[in-house]
Amino acid sequence: MAIDAARQHRARPGPGGGLLRLAPLALLLAGCTVGPSFLRPAPRAPAQWSRASLDAPAYARSRAEARAIDAAWWEGFHDPTLTLLVAQVEQGNPDLEEAAARIAETRESRAIAFAGFFPTLNANASDTRLRLSENSPFASIAGGRVSAGGGAPNAGQGAAIPTGPRPGFAIYQAGFDAAWELDIFGRTRRSIEAAEAEILGAERLLDNARLSLRAEAARTYLELRGLQARQAIARQSLRLQRDNAGLTRSRFASGFATEVDVANANALVAGTEATLPLLDAQVTQAMNRLARLLGQEPGALADRLAAPSPIPPAPPAVAIGLPIETIRRRPDVAAAEAALAAQTARIGVATAQLYPSLRINGSLGLQSGNTVNLFETASRFFSIGPSLIIPIFQGGQLRAQVRLEEARQRTAAIAWRRTVLDALHEVENALAAYYGDQGRRDALRRQAAAARQAANLARTRFAAGLGTFLEVLDADRTRLSAELSVAESSAAVATDLVAVYKALGGGWEPGH
Structure with a gap:
């Protein structure tokens, strides 16, 4: 239920003083904006990253080193194909198109x-036919004839009896209606705040x-080069x-090897042959994932990426900055903060519904009982006046709406804190993987060098008749396993660095 206090003036008189009397009150209250104002939350972040991150040899400690890291982090791999793929992946990708459409929507x-700051104006025209009750006290305003006393004519007398008015008539009207609601308690202003926060959130x-998308394209490309290295x-x-195996068969024919040696040699060949189809399938799948990211059909990149290329080496240093800097530059954290700001503003929108609203209503037009004199000067009419609506009882709906928006704000605040916490953990975990895989890769490289030396010595000794084929077999298996592990680990270091850059917020300028 609401009280609607309105003052209207019709026909020729002027608008009167009601609007003027309410004007000072409207100006006084125009600056009232109800509901909480948004305050940027302060993230809980440690002053430094963990000791493991700070002590890592690849950490760029100096400000000069930090400035050397380009915002286009993928260019640090110095791979033209990777740079081109990252540039092309943003063209026509449906995920980016959807996010851009969301910005237009907001x-x-x-x-x-x-x-909501502006008045509304509508044109109208109507042709209304009315019939009032014959027993209505307003029936006398209508024209027409009925029998005296409301009965039928006396046919026996053969003469007409004076008749009274018939309660039916027409109204022809054309004109304009205008309405303007003053934003006294800030409902429109809070709505604009929420909309602007939604725009910022959509942009983030x-x-x-x-x-x-950039990180996924880089990671998939680096995985592809790692798989191709393992293929080679x-x-x-x-x-x-x-x-x-051929040497073993020759020595078996000469009596210097056993049939078991021949079988073991053939088994090793077959085992290695069995790994190739799996690697071929994984290479094809990686190419198809890249094609999907570029919005192309499966196999579209086969000719372009089929030629193997070395795994791009990861840069020796990475600027990670401080935890608070990471929180400020991560777009997902900024989007969560914008969602919290928008929800805070919606509390003000709901709160403003609890307060009175002041509207200025007006009408101007022509009105007549027939079309002949509709456009005469005497047919003009107007009405103008303020309308004050005071909500009194809505079944608890308005206050429940305020509580609902407050609950949604608490949910948005929790989501923001969770996003901040997830960001900090994501950086720490990415750094741990990056630095850990660097140490593993270096150790595997030393293992592979020693395994290659052992395999060459074992093969030389076996060819000279000084060693057994079992030594060759074991050494060759160790060498193959070590070299495959080096290729896998080198790709892991590169993809770990991509994860680090993504966790740090991607392209950014230190100190900004």
């Missing part, structure tokens, strides 16, 4: 909210989608193993 929402979500190692090992 901007239109702001335009709708901003329209687009940044986050772009960051994720397996094929090279297969050639050596086939040579060993």
